[in-house]
Amino acid sequence: MSSTTDPRMAETAPKKRAFHPSMLLYDQRYRSITIQIFALFLLMLGAAWLIDNVINNLRLLGRSFSFNFLWQSAGYDINQRPIEYNSQMTHGRAALVGFLNTIILAIMGCALATVLGVLAGVLRLSKNWIVSRLVTVYVEIFRNIPTLIWILIFGAVMAESMPAPSAFRGDDPSASMIFDAIAITNRGVYVPAILFTTELGVLPLGPISPSLNWVLILAVLVAGVFANKYIIAHATRVQNATGLRPKTWWKSLLVLFGPVVVIFLALGAHLEYPELRGFNFAGGTHLRNSLLAMWLGLGIYTGAFIAEIVRGGILAISKGQTEAAFALGLQPGKTMRLVILPQALRVIIPPLISQYLNLTKNTSLGLAVGYMDLRSTLGGITINQTGRELEGMLLLMAVYLAISLTISGLMNVYNARVKLKER
Amino acid sequence: MKKTVFVGALTAATFGAGFAHAQTTLETILDRGELICGSNTGQAGFGAPDANGVWQGFDVGFCRALGAAVLNDPNAVTFVPLTSQTRFSALASGEVDVLARNTTWTFVRDVDLNLTFVGTNYYDGQGFMVTRDLGVSSALELDGATVCIETGTTTELNLADYFRVNNMSYEPVPVDTAAEAQQQYLAGACDVYTTDVSALASSRAAFASPDAHAILPEVISKEPLGPVVRHGDDQWGDIVQWTLFALIAAEELGVTSANLEELKAGSNNPEINRLLGVEGGFGEMLGLDNEWAARAIAAVGNYGELFASTIGDQTPIGLARGLNAQWTQGGLLYAPPFR
Numbered sequence: 001m002s003s004t005t006d007p008r009m010a011e012t013a014p015k016k017r018a019f020h021p022s023m024l025l026y027d028q029r030y031r032s033i034t035i036q037i038f039a040l041f042l043l044m045l046g047a048a049w050l051i052d053n054v055i056n057n058l059r060l061l062g063r064s065f066s067f068n069f070l071w072q073s074a075g076y077d078i079n080q081r082p083i084e085y086n087s088q089m090t091h092g093r094a095a096l097v098g099f100l101n102t103i104i105l106a107i108m109g110c111a112l113a114t115v116l117g118v119l120a121g122v123l124r125l126s127k128n129w130i131v132s133r134l135v136t137v138y139v140e141i142f143r144n145i146p147t148l149i150w151i152l153i154f155g156a157v158m159a160e161s162m163p164a165p166s167a168f169r170g171d172d173p174s175a176s177m178i179f180d181a182i183a184i185t186n187r188g189v190y191v192p193a194i195l196f197t198t199e200l201g202v203l204p205l206g207p208i209s210p211s212l213n214w215v216l217i218l219a220v221l222v223a224g225v226f227a228n229k230y231i232i233a234h235a236t237r238v239q240n241a242t243g244l245r246p247k248t249w250w251k252s253l254l255v256l257f258g259p260v261v262v263i264f265l266a267l268g269a270h271l272e273y274p275e276l277r278g279f280n281f282a283g284g285t286h287l288r289n290s291l292l293a294m295w296l297g298l299g300i301y302t303g304a305f306i307a308e309i310v311r312g313g314i315l316a317i318s319k320g321q322t323e324a325a326f327a328l329g330l331q332p333g334k335t336m337r338l339v340i341l342p343q344a345l346r347v348i349i350p351p352l353i354s355q356y357l358n359l360t361k362n363t364s365l366g367l368a369v370g371y372m373d374l375r376s377t378l379g380g381i382t383i384n385q386t387g388r389e390l391e392g393m394l395l396l397m398a399v400y401l402a403i404s405l406t407i408s409g410l411m412n413v414y415n416a417r418v419k420l421k422e423r
Numbered sequence: 424m425k426k427t428v429f430v431g432a433l434t435a436a437t438f439g440a441g442f443a444h445a446q447t448t449l450e451t452i453l454d455r456g457e458l459i460c461g462s463n464t465g466q467a468g469f470g471a472p473d474a475n476g477v478w479q480g481f482d483v484g485f486c487r488a489l490g491a492a493v494l495n496d497p498n499a500v501t502f503v504p505l506t507s508q509t510r511f512s513a514l515a516s517g518e519v520d521v522l523a524r525n526t527t528w529t530f531v532r533d534v535d536l537n538l539t540f541v542g543t544n545y546y547d548g549q550g551f552m553v554t555r556d557l558g559v560s561s562a563l564e565l566d567g568a569t570v571c572i573e574t575g576t577t578t579e580l581n582l583a584d585y586f587r588v589n590n591m592s593y594e595p596v597p598v599d600t601a602a603e604a605q606q607q608y609l610a611g612a613c614d615v616y617t618t619d620v621s622a623l624a625s626s627r628a629a630f631a632s633p634d635a636h637a638i639l640p641e642v643i644s645k646e647p648l649g650p651v652v653r654h655g656d657d658q659w660g661d662i663v664q665w666t667l668f669a670l671i672a673a674e675e676l677g678v679t680s681a682n683l684e685e686l687k688a689g690s691n692n693p694e695i696n697r698l699l700g701v702e703g704g705f706g707e708m709l710g711l712d713n714e715w716a717a718r719a720i721a722a723v724g725n726y727g728e729l730f731a732s733t734i735g736d737q738t739p740i741g742l743a744r745g746l747n748a749q750w751t752q753g754g755l756l757y758a759p760p761f762r
Contacts, residue, residue: 063537075580077595087583164611186612187569187594278567279614280594289612290596367574370597376574381597384508384575387536 054390067395069386070095076381078372080288083208091382096207098377099399105294105373106360106403112299113359114352117306122336124311135307142304148365151297155369158289162186165280183274183281188288190274190281197268213267220259227255290371294363302359309351313344345418353411357404364400374399448520448652448659449493449710457499460486461519464504464600468625468733468740469525478502481733482523484723485544485650485667489521491722492666492715506600508575511536514653521663522651525619527577537654541664544649544726546746546755548642549578550620552627555637557614562641566591571604571613573597578618581644601626619646621734621742628739662709668758669716672698673725675749675758680724687717697761705761726756 024034058065070092077087082100085093124135142150163175165185177183183190200212231251239245274284317340325335366373367380374396383392452458462483463470470480478500487497505513505524514522515537525547526532528540551562551570559565562585572579574597586593596613598604605626608616616623620642627633650667652660673679676695678686689701697703700713707713723729730747734740748754 075583076574077583077586077593079595079597087580087587159607159610159612186610187596279565280567280569282567367597367599370574370599372597376597380508381574381579384511385531385580387511387531389512 058390065391066388067391069382069388069391072386074382075385078377080291080372091378091386093207094382095374095378095395098372098374100208101366101371101377102360102363102373102375102403105291105298105363105366105371108295109298109302109359109363110356112295113302113306113355116300116303117355118310120303120307121310121314124307125314139304139307142301143308147297147301147362148368150301151293151365151369154296155289155293158188158292159186165276168276168281177274181271181273183276183284185281186289187280188286188290188292190284190286192271192273193283193285194269195272197270198266200267217260217263220263221256224256224259228252231255288371290366290369293369294366294371298359298362302355302362305355305358306352309348309355310344313346313348314340316347317343342418346420349411349415349418353408353415356407356411360403360407361400448656449662452493452520456494457501458486458490458493458521459501459503459519460489461505461510461513461522461524462486462502463524464506464602466525466601466622466625467629468738468742469621470502470523479733481545481729482525482650484729484733485523485670486521488670488719488723488729489663489666491718492669493662493711495718497722506575507573508599511538514538514651517653520652520659525622525648526651527619528647528649529577532651538651539654539660540647540649540651541660542649542667543647543755544667545621545647547619547621547646547648549581549617549644549646550623550642551639552608552616552623552636553614553639555635559639562639562643563589563591565593565615567593568614569594569596569612570615570617571596571598571607572617573601573604574599576618577644577646582617585643605629619648621648621740624742625734625740628741658710662711665709666716666719668761669698669719670723670726670729671749671756671758672761673716673720674727674756675751678720678725679728680721683717683721687714694761703761 024030055065071090073088074091074094075087076094078085078094078097080101081097082104083097085097120135120138123131124139126132126135162184163186165183165187167173167175168177168183168185175185181192196213198213200216202209203212203215231248235246235248272283274281274286277283321339321343322335325339326332330338363371363373364375364379367376370376378392378399379396383389386392446454460483462478463480465471466480468480470478470482473479483502486500486502490500491497503513503519505519505522510522510524510526511532513519523544525545526540527547528543532538533540551565553559553565565586570582570593572582572595579595579597582593582595596607598607601618601622604616604618607613609630616626618626620638623638627636627638630636650663652663672694676692676698678695678698683699686695687699687701690696693702695701697705699717700706700715704713706715709715724732727749730744731737734742736743744752744754746755748756750757
């Protein structure tokens with residue numbers, strides 16, 4: 001742009017100035033980019049320095065950086081095994097068992113917290129004085145005491161106050177099973193397990209191979225839910241066209257549960273009851289103290305927070321909505337279910353995501369009661385037996401990050417579906 | 424955000440590994456004026472604070488002897504309680520100078536974790552404790568039992584191997600510390616408590632009714648317990664190693680805290696003279712002064728005296744010398760010659 005221009009032209013049209021390095025600093029168009037590039041450079045320099053330092057120090061300590069330990073034999077046993085595992089399998093397999101235990105606990109905890117939280121949040125707004133105060137007490141007690149303390153309390157209560165398996169023994173035992181099916185002991189709760197006479201084999205999915213029976217049942221359940229959705233949508237169409245809503249409850253029941261019951265019968269499902277054998281109960285499903293303590297501790301604690309979120313969400317909906325619903329003749333229950341909650345969800349979902357993430361990350365407190373989650377297996381015993389702290393911790397961080405991002409991604413999809421549609 | 428977390432972790436790792444190599448361990452200790460000793464979180468007889476908050480015990484005694492040898496003050500020792508999970512990182516990062524915390528000498532720890540086990544101060548083995556009313560007399564009758572086990576220990580691996588080899592099943596209840604294991608065991612949440620026999624005896628002594636509990640006869644592993652230092656500082660390793668040998672040799676040579684002053688004046692046994700610094704100048708070779716071993720023995724007595732006063736027959740722990748007798752008495756204790 002350094003070619004000479006007509007001086008008269010310069011007066012009428014704004015002159016296009018040549019790029020000059022000083023503009024990087026003084027021209028607003030370039031300054032922000034300059035600063036960002038500079039900051040990025042500093043950040044990368046810092047990261048490079050740290051990484052170099054780590055590598056140097058590891059070399060000084062005579063340590064290498066390698067994930068080979070994941071393929072070595074673990075040598076330790078894990079009590080709660082969602083998939084096949086024994087002490088001869090690898091550290092990687094043990095980490096996978098821990099990962100699944102983390103997921104199991106997170107799902108159970110989130111479910112309990114949601115149910116408790118929604119109930120408590122709605123009940124806290126109840127006009128019944130006793131009910132609302134009781135719920136207030138629950139919320140204030142649980143959210144003001146650290147979750148670790150609750151976990152330890154639940155663990156200690158079960159270990160110290162429940163009868164030992166030996167109390168169920170003898171002609172006149174001091175403890176007995178509930179309905180001859182459920183045994184509550186100081187080692188956990190034994191409940192009947194569902195077994196099948198016909199096994200369809202397993203779904204080959206690499207390291208995790210779920211039983212085909214359960215995959216089939218799950219698939220039928222999901223299909224039932226979609227079919228039910230179609231039935232309800234059809235009923236709504238009929239109602240919109242004719243003003244009369246056809247009865248759907250028996251169709252829904254049939255579609256939701258009929259096929260599942262048929263499959264259960266076809267596969268020869270039966271219950272296996274726990275029975276006292278040797279030192280412990282055998283058979284049935286063993287819900288260990290560690291799992292129950294973590295589940296109750298995390299679920300009830302997080303439930304108290306969700307209750308407050310739900311209450312806040314409901315209060316955020318203007319009172320006019322309730323009054324309008326009442327004016328239309330809706331009963332209080334239907335008003336809550338059909339008018340208030342759907343709108344409140346828009347306020348509730350975003351903070352609810354944080355609570356789910358909190359609960360999931362808090363599962364890493366498992367070691368306190370000996371729950372063998374990812375932190376206890378990969379981040380605890382494996383690191384301890386192999387001495388690979390840096391590798392183990394990096395892997396642990398990556399996995400928790402992946403879990404959290406997945407949860408938050410799924411919840412954001414749900415949030416996008418319930419949020420106010422602006423057209 | 425993701426990057427912040429990552430960088431933060433790297434920073435932690437960097438600083439954790441960083442400071443250990445600024446100067447030699449001995450220089451660091453002399454500058455600091457105190458020895459930092461990694462100890463048990465509390466195991467009666469081996470390492471636990473007494474009613475006055477002063478650390479007492481067999482492993483603690485070794486650290487006091489080391490403090491006396493290096494700093495001329497058995498009380499210039501700070502004890503850092505470490506769980507079985509945290510002990511090696513604490514040592515590797517330089518948080519403690521020496522680990523004297525009933526730690527088993529194994530190949531992987533010695534070679535792969537870059538630790539140096541300087542010797543064995545207690546020859547132990549893993550055993551099982553059960554309540555007497557369980558009616559079990561052998562570990563082979565434990566099929567299906569619930570077992571309390573400290574995580575991150577060699578006992579965890581031995582347990583898995585023992586039950587697998589004997590075709591038995593068990594239900595592990597992992598716990599973090601010995602105290603928690605005892606609580607779970609006493610509450611009946613597990614049938615069996617397994618760890619080193621010495622620790623079982625120590626735990627049992629602290630129970631309300633020790634006689635209601637039996638230690639089964641099977642010892643399923645070799646557990647040589649000893650002090651541990653980091654790889655790479657051989658001078659410090661030598662000091663820790665020869666302090667241990669000095670205590671053992673003192674018992675063998677008949678040097679006790681009672682006759683120490685008399686023998687320091689000189690004796691007609693040249694090995695005693697070399698041990699106590701009367702001749703030979705061994706202390707200076709270690710980078711200390713020649714009275715180092717005499718001070719260590721004066722602080723806690725010789726190996727036999729230390730054993731008797733902390734975990735021996737006459738104490739509530741009540742352990743016999745067994746494998747831990749001198750080689751001349753049919754045991755395994757054997758210090759190399761002071762020559």
